[in-house]
Amino acid sequence: MNTSQLKTALEGEPKYRKKQVFEAIYKNLISDWSEATNLGKDLRLKLAECCDIKISAKLFSAKDGQTEKALITLADGLKIEAVLMKHSSEKAERRTVCVSSQAGCSLGCKFCATGQLGCKRNLTADEIVEQVLFFARQLNRVDEKITNIVFMGMGEPFLNYDNVLAAIRLMNDPEGMNIGARRFSISTVGMVPGIEKLAEEKLEVNLAISLHAADERLREKLIPTSKKFTVKKILKAVDDYMKKTNRKVMFEYVLLAGVNDHDEDAMTLAKIMTKKNYLVNLVRYNDTGVYRASSGNQIKKFKTILENAGVQVTQRFSFGSEINAACGQLALKN
Numbered sequence: 001m002n003t004s005q006l007k008t009a010l011e012g013e014p015k016y017r018k019k020q021v022f023e024a025i026y027k028n029l030i031s032d033w034s035e036a037t038n039l040g041k042d043l044r045l046k047l048a049e050c051c052d053i054k055i056s057a058k059l060f061s062a063k064d065g066q067t068e069k070a071l072i073t074l075a076d077g078l079k080i081e082a083v084l085m086k087h088s089s090e091k092a093e094r095r096t097v098c099v100s101s102q103a104g105c106s107l108g109c110k111f112c113a114t115g116q117l118g119c120k121r122n123l124t125a126d127e128i129v130e131q132v133l134f135f136a137r138q139l140n141r142v143d144e145k146i147t148n149i150v151f152m153g154m155g156e157p158f159l160n161y162d163n164v165l166a167a168i169r170l171m172n173d174p175e176g177m178n179i180g181a182r183r184f185s186i187s188t189v190g191m192v193p194g195i196e197k198l199a200e201e202k203l204e205v206n207l208a209i210s211l212h213a214a215d216e217r218l219r220e221k222l223i224p225t226s227k228k229f230t231v232k233k234i235l236k237a238v239d240d241y242m243k244k245t246n247r248k249v250m251f252e253y254v255l256l257a258g259v260n261d262h263d264e265d266a267m268t269l270a271k272i273m274t275k276k277n278y279l280v281n282l283v284r285y286n287d288t289g290v291y292r293a294s295s296g297n298q299i300k301k302f303k304t305i306l307e308n309a310g311v312q313v314t315q316r317f318s319f320g321s322e323i324n325a326a327c328g329q330l331a332l333k334n
C-alpha cells in the first residue's frame with residue numbers, strides 16, 4: 001500500500017471523504033475496496049483502480065498455535081518478515097506484532113541471523129504499518145484486535161528513525177487503529193542519537209536496549225557498534241532519557257552459554273543495573289547456528305545473582321523458534 005498514491009487520488013475530495021477513506025483502511029480494516037461500504041460506488045471503483053491495498057504475504061503457523069510469521073513481499077520485490085504472538089494470562093489477552101523496520105540489518109551482531117544479511121534498505125512508514133495491518137485484518141475476522149507492537153523484527157529502528165516514528169503516530173491515531181502509545185516498544189542495539197532524539201518526543205512509547213554484556217570488551221566482541229556506542233555512553237543517554245521522560249527503560253540480555261552467562265558476568269551486570277530504576281529482561285538465545293543457549297540452571301543462577309543485588313529482572317518467553325520466527329532468527333529462510 002502506498003499512501004501518497006492514495007493522497008493524489010483523493011485530491012479535491014472533501015475533508016470528510018478523506019476521513020472516511022482513512023477509517024475504512026485503518027479502523028474497519030478492509031482488505032478490498034469493495035468492502036468500503038462507507039464510500040460511494042464510484043469512489044470505490046476509482047480507488048480500486050489506482051490504489052492497491054492488498055498485502056502480498058505468505059503465512060507460517062507454529063504448532064503451538066500462538067505464533068504466526070508473515071513473509072511479506074514489498075512492491076519492489078524485497079521480502080521482510082513480521083510475527084504475531086498470542087499470549088493469554090489471567091490479566092490480559094495479548095496480541096503482539098513484532099515488526100521489521102529495515103529489510104535486513106547492517107550492524108552484524110554475531111548472535112543475530114538478520115545481522116548476517118546486511119541491510120537492503122529502510123522501510124517506509126507504510127511498509128511498517130502494513131505488517132501490522134496484515135495481522136489486524138486477519139484478527140478482525142475473528143473479532144480480535146492487535147494490542148501491542150514491538151520493533152524487534154528485522155533491522156535497527158533508530159537507523160530508520162523518522163519512518164518508525166511516523167508509523168507509530170499513524171497506528172496511534174484515534175480515528176484509525178487507535179493503538180495507545182504505551183503499547184509500542186522500540187528495541188535498539190544502543191544507537192545513542194536515537195535515544196537522545198526519542199527523549200524529546202512527546203510520545204510515551206517504551207524503550208528497550210539490547211545490552212547483552214556489561215563489560216565493554218565482551219560487548220564489542222558480540223556487537224560491532226559497541227566500539228562507537230560504548231556501554232558508558234549508552235547508560236548516560238538512558239539516564240538522560242529517563243530524567244526527561246520519567247519512563248522506565250528495559251535492558252535485554254541474551255544468555256549465551258560460556259560467553260556472557262558466567263556468574264562474574266551477572267555480577268558485572270548487577271553493578272551497573274542496581275543504581276537506577278532499570279529493568280533487566282533475560283532472553284533465551286534462539287539458535288542461529290553460532291552459539292549455544294545457556295542451560296536452565298545457569299539462567300536461574302544468573303537471575304538469582306541479579307535479584308540478590310536488588311535488580312528488577314524478568315525472563316522473556318520465546319515464541320516461534322520452530323518456524324524461525326523467534327528473536328534474531330528472521331532471515332528469510334522459509
Ligand code: SAH
Nearest residue numbers: 112152155156187188189210285286327328
Ligand atoms: N536491532 C534492534 C531490534 C531488532 S533485534 C536490536 O538489536 O535491539 C530484537 C531483539 O532480538 C534484540 O534484543 C536482539 O538482541 C535480540 N536477538 C538477536 N538475535 C537473537 C537470538 N539469536 N536469540 C535471542 N535474541 C536475539
Ligand code: SF4
Nearest residue numbers: 105108109112115189
Ligand atoms: Fe541488527 Fe538488532 Fe540483529 Fe544487531 S541484533 S544485527 S542491531 S537486528
